[in-house]
Amino acid sequence: MYRKLIALGGASLLLSASALAVHAEMVEPTVPPDPPKFTAQTEPVFVGISDIMEYRALDEYHEPEWVTEKFVETGKLPPVAERLPKEPLVFKAGNMPDGVGTYGDVMRHVIGGRPEGWNYIAGQSQGWGGIDIGMMECLTRVGPLFTVKADEVEPMPNLAKSWEWSEDGHQLTMHLIEGAKWSDGDPFDAEDVMFYWEDHVVDPNVSPLNGATVDTFGGAGTKLEALDDYTIRWTFEEAFPEQYLYQMAYGTFCPGPAHILKPEHPKYSDNTYDQYKNAFPPEFMNWPVMGAWVPVEHRSDDIIVLRRNPYYWKVDEEGNQLPYLDEVHYKLSTWADRDVQAVAGTGDFSNLEQPENYVEALRKAANEDAPARLAFGARTIGYTVYPNLSANGWGSPDARGQALRELNRNLDFRKAVSHALDRQRLGEALVKGPFTAIYPGGLYSGTSFYDKESTVYYPYSVETAQALLEKAGLTDTDGNGIVNFPDDTEGVAGEDVEVVMLINGDYQTDRSLAEGIIAMMERIGLRVVLDIQNSNTHDQLMQGGKFDWALNRNSEELATALKFTERLAPVGPRSTWTRRAGSDGTLDLLPFEEEMVQAVNAFTASTDNAERLELMKQYQKLYTENLWGIGVTQYPGALIINKRFANIPAGSPIFMFNWAEDNIIRERVYVPEDKQQDYELFAETLPGEPGADGPVN
Numbered sequence: 001m002y003r004k005l006i007a008l009g010g011a012s013l014l015l016s017a018s019a020l021a022v023h024a025e026m027v028e029p030t031v032p033p034d035p036p037k038f039t040a041q042t043e044p045v046f047v048g049i050s051d052i053m054e055y056r057a058l059d060e061y062h063e064p065e066w067v068t069e070k071f072v073e074t075g076k077l078p079p080v081a082e083r084l085p086k087e088p089l090v091f092k093a094g095n096m097p098d099g100v101g102t103y104g105d106v107m108r109h110v111i112g113g114r115p116e117g118w119n120y121i122a123g124q125s126q127g128w129g130g131i132d133i134g135m136m137e138c139l140t141r142v143g144p145l146f147t148v149k150a151d152e153v154e155p156m157p158n159l160a161k162s163w164e165w166s167e168d169g170h171q172l173t174m175h176l177i178e179g180a181k182w183s184d185g186d187p188f189d190a191e192d193v194m195f196y197w198e199d200h201v202v203d204p205n206v207s208p209l210n211g212a213t214v215d216t217f218g219g220a221g222t223k224l225e226a227l228d229d230y231t232i233r234w235t236f237e238e239a240f241p242e243q244y245l246y247q248m249a250y251g252t253f254c255p256g257p258a259h260i261l262k263p264e265h266p267k268y269s270d271n272t273y274d275q276y277k278n279a280f281p282p283e284f285m286n287w288p289v290m291g292a293w294v295p296v297e298h299r300s301d302d303i304i305v306l307r308r309n310p311y312y313w314k315v316d317e318e319g320n321q322l323p324y325l326d327e328v329h330y331k332l333s334t335w336a337d338r339d340v341q342a343v344a345g346t347g348d349f350s351n352l353e354q355p356e357n358y359v360e361a362l363r364k365a366a367n368e369d370a371p372a373r374l375a376f377g378a379r380t381i382g383y384t385v386y387p388n389l390s391a392n393g394w395g396s397p398d399a400r401g402q403a404l405r406e407l408n409r410n411l412d413f414r415k416a417v418s419h420a421l422d423r424q425r426l427g428e429a430l431v432k433g434p435f436t437a438i439y440p441g442g443l444y445s446g447t448s449f450y451d452k453e454s455t456v457y458y459p460y461s462v463e464t465a466q467a468l469l470e471k472a473g474l475t476d477t478d479g480n481g482i483v484n485f486p487d488d489t490e491g492v493a494g495e496d497v498e499v500v501m502l503i504n505g506d507y508q509t510d511r512s513l514a515e516g517i518i519a520m521m522e523r524i525g526l527r528v529v530l531d532i533q534n535s536n537t538h539d540q541l542m543q544g545g546k547f548d549w550a551l552n553r554n555s556e557e558l559a560t561a562l563k564f565t566e567r568l569a570p571v572g573p574r575s576t577w578t579r580r581a582g583s584d585g586t587l588d589l590l591p592f593e594e595e596m597v598q599a600v601n602a603f604t605a606s607t608d609n610a611e612r613l614e615l616m617k618q619y620q621k622l623y624t625e626n627l628w629g630i631g632v633t634q635y636p637g638a639l640i641i642n643k644r645f646a647n648i649p650a651g652s653p654i655f656m657f658n659w660a661e662d663n664i665i666r667e668r669v670y671v672p673e674d675k676q677q678d679y680e681l682f683a684e685t686l687p688g689e690p691g692a693d694g695p696v697n
């Protein structure tokens with residue numbers, strides 16, 4: 001044993017000697033290698049938006065029989081025709097993969113998050129996994145755009161049923177659906193929209209869950225006003241910024257019920273902002289929604305049950321009020337369990353997104369008797385290490401944190417980190433096979449705006465990384481294997497450089513990648529320690545600037561460039577999640593960030609496709625050459641869904657303009673009668689009064 005240890009020591013000494021010898025041979029940046037070919041298993045059927053839906057009054061309307069018998073005939077509910085808007089949103093039968101559906105059954109989701117409460121627009125999470133997506137409706141809708149013909153891609157109408165631009169392009173007038181109601185029967189109108197805008201988006205004391213701020217819609221120069229109950233008008237500084245229509249979809253313009261929320265908001269009550277945010281805890285049942293299902297039961301760490309919204313404002317072409325599914329479940333478990341249960345048939349749905357589970361899930365799904373189908377989509381999941389580039393006091397760092405932020409702002413330091421990452425190995429450690437691809441950062445290779453030649457890749461080279469660290473002034477002065485802060489660093493002179501990396505502990509993939517990154521950084525003398533948090537705390541810390549590095553699963557902007565465009569660069573003080581203004585409200589942008597901002601603003605302002613392509617090339621070059629974020633790996637995900645469900649669109653990606661829970665249009669999904677199961681926990685009930693106990697019958 002002793003001998004062996006000595007032998008090992010000798011080998012590593014040899015290694016470092018040879019490392020010194022090649023010190024001068026710095027590896028040059030290049031373009032990324034082509035990702036391994038991975039063909040998505042099914043292709044979408046491409047259609048126009050008007051093939052999918054329209055707004056129209058129908059001659060007659062229907063609902064489940066038990067609703068008529070138990071609720072309408074007993075006088076508890078008005079007839080369905082009176083509960084629907086003048087012109088409901090009609091999903092066309094020709095675009096439904098299996099046609100008009102039947103009522104009944106349940107979709108059983110499993111989620112890894114936990115609900116903080118129902119006040120989404122004041123920043124509370126409901127636990128993710130599509131629970132909020134099923135409860136909320138937004139001005140526009142983008143999830144289903146994966147199936148829209150490339151030249152017709154634009155946000156779909158939703159709560160806003162139509163809109164027009166003024167001649168000069170500075171004003172956008174939107175017409176809201178008329179006569180739609182919240183799930184408790186209260187009218188939905190411009191008051192709900194204006195309350196969301198004025199007292200949440202514009203109010204700096206409130207951060208809606210998905211981070212909407214005025215920056216999301218063009219900044220302080222943007223105005224929104226109500227012209228009447230069903231007409232709102234935007235005024236923008238730019239002409240024709242059609243881009244913002246994408247941001248009016250989930251999750252940045254989905255109003256909450258003003259009639260319930262307003263009395264608790266600090267502007268209209270004695271509450272503090274904290275009291276407002278927390279005024280509707282998970283125990284508050286029958287929360288009014290515009291979405292298809294209403295929460296009626298919450299058992300802590302066990303399950304949330306939602307029942308059909310009797311006032312839902314969408315129908316099929318035969319006048320059947322949607323949704324078809326009477327109930328949905330969210331079992332409160334782990335994300336890994338979501339995969340396991342979906343494959344086993346004890347759950348119904350999963351976004352297979354943690355590659356550690358791919359082989360097992362594929363093996364089980366290949367069995368002919370498997371209860372669920374599994375289909376891979378494009379490579380749209382990616383991870384990035386974001387160095388905190390804000391040295392302006394954001395997140396109130398201590399001396400070490402401040403020194404780290406200054407280091408992060410040094411390009412040689414960021415390059416060193418990138419060269420130290422063996423991305424091939426990090427990907428293969430998650431799963432072997434053609435799934436993962438080297439990801440230098442920026443737009444994903446599957447994105448229509450991606451350009452390989454504009455993508456700068458700093459390939460794996462420990463020697464280059466070490467040389468760059470030295471160039472950044474970092475050497476190991478005390479011989480303990482970890483580089484030290486230079487002597488002139490304020491507060492931490494000569495101390496070991498220790499980086500705190502924030503990760504989301506709810507996902508095994510985040511943990512696996514983080515472990516790999518720690519080992520690779522150690523090889524170049526950087527000590528990385530993890531700050532592992534659950535989703536809710538993680539998001540708060542990240543948006544509060546409390547991190548040196550953040551390892552993040554990326555969001556829609558890198559998969560489409562169109563959705564959440566404002567997150568591509570710090571175009572405003574709070575537009576991105578990892579780069580924000582300090583307490584004085586200003587951003588300390590680096591010169592390349594100024595250029596990124598210009599490119600993104602020009603992209604938003606342009607409607608010329610050739611010009612937009614060019615701008616995204618510039619953006620990609622600036623991003624990857626300067627390592628605004630340090631890309632790690634990108635890979636495809638698979639939708640797992642129980643075989644009894646009908647109307648699942650072909651080629652639904654688990655992630656593109658939105659998550660699959662929106663993409664598959666759940667309100668149209670149904671279970672044919674002969675396949676229906678006995679999973680309903682609250683059969684033949686509807687949501688009760690807001691705040692009252694559970695469902696009623």
Ligand code: GLA
Nearest residue numbers: 128129130335351353659661
């Ligand atoms: C979580 C899950 C995703 C998806 C989203 C929906 O982030 O990991 O797969 O379900 O929630 O918001």
